[in-house]
Amino acid sequence: MTPPPEAALQLARSLATLRPSAPPPKLHLLTPDGASWLLHSPGWWPATPAQLDELWRARPPQPTLGTVMGRAVAFPRRTAAYGEDYAYTGQTQRAAPLAAAPPLAAEACAALASLPPLAGHAAALLNWYDAAAGEYMGAHADDERALRRGEPIVSLSWADGGHFRRFRLTPRKEGGGGLAPALPGGGGRAGVAAVRNGCLLVMGGTTQRTHKHELMKPTKAPGEGVGRRVNLSLRCFAGRAGKRGREEGGEAEGREEVKGGEEGERRAATP
Numbered sequence: 001m002t003p004p005p006e007a008a009l010q011l012a013r014s015l016a017t018l019r020p021s022a023p024p025p026k027l028h029l030l031t032p033d034g035a036s037w038l039l040h041s042p043g044w045w046p047a048t049p050a051q052l053d054e055l056w057r058a059r060p061p062q063p064t065l066g067t068v069m070g071r072a073v074a075f076p077r078r079t080a081a082y083g084e085d086y087a088y089t090g091q092t093q094r095a096a097p098l099a100a101a102p103p104l105a106a107e108a109c110a111a112l113a114s115l116p117p118l119a120g121h122a123a124a125l126l127n128w129y130d131a132a133a134g135e136y137m138g139a140h141a142d143d144e145r146a147l148r149r150g151e152p153i154v155s156l157s158w159a160d161g162g163h164f165r166r167f168r169l170t171p172r173k174e175g176g177g178g179l180a181p182a183l184p185g186g187g188g189r190a191g192v193a194a195v196r197n198g199c200l201l202v203m204g205g206t207t208q209r210t211h212k213h214e215l216m217k218p219t220k221a222p223g224e225g226v227g228r229r230v231n232l233s234l235r236c237f238a239g240r241a242g243k244r245g246r247e248e249g250g251e252a253e254g255r256e257e258v259k260g261g262e263e264g265e266r267r268a269a270t271p
């Protein structure tokens with residue numbers, strides 16, 4: 001049997017120290033060699049109803065506009081960046097300072113970035129999804145050149161009580177044999193996990209090269225068709241890697257503009 005990747009176990013232990021009373025993150029291997037992996041902990045850091053209201057009040061009034069093959073498209077969700085500007089899908093999300101994020105998001109970012117394996121994770125993205133309006137995020141990989149390769153992407157979900165959405169990981173054709181394990185709450189469907197209030201997901205190792213991920217369109221199912229969900233994702237840009245990145249000897253690729261690379265095109269197909 002493939003030994004679990006040490007980096008994943010180390011991160012799981014580190015994350016468990018932040019929320020000692022929450023279920024410890026569980027490791028799922030996404031490739032037979034364990035190079036791509038997912039950590040998952042449902043109910044890891046839930047928002048209170050008051051905190052969810054506060055997060056929702058910070059929702060941008062308009063959808064973000066991106067450019068896909070020269071055409072302006074409105075993303076089917078609301079988005080804001082904090083900490084570091086983030087360029088993808090033909091637009092640059094100008095970042096506000098982390099301290100300007102809604103308090104729960106700012107607190108979670110500070111706590112996560114204080115963990116040694118996440119040193120350098122200074123870029124946060126908030127996505128707001130109104131299920132009743134059919135909001136979602138199409139299949140893509142977060143593999144922009146500006147991101148430091150191999151650094152985990154940490155994702156936390158906050159949602160109305162009882163509300164769930166489905167997150168799906170799909171092996172990329174060119175990704176060399178990715179797995180799509182059954183995940184909690186996915187009803188046995190390959191690579192699908194139900195994400196609810198407080199759910200932690202970490203995509204690590206080579207996941208962005210071997211898999212796409214998406215927040216699926218909501219069905220009308222009870223609990224899924226109506227509700228508010230806010231997703232926080234925390235990333236590490238090249239040039240901002242902490243100690244670990246530098247020890248690995250990888251040179252920063254520089255934060256150049258990102259021109260609709262593969263990721264852009266993937267988001268373009270299903271924004």
Ligand SMILES: O=C(O)CCC(=O)C(=O)O
Nearest residue numbers: 125127137142215231233
């Ligand atoms: O809302 C989610 O769970 C997905 C967010 C995501 O994939 C992204 O921001 O790149």
Ligand SMILES: [Fe+2]
Nearest residue numbers: 140141142213
């Ligand atoms: Fe993503």
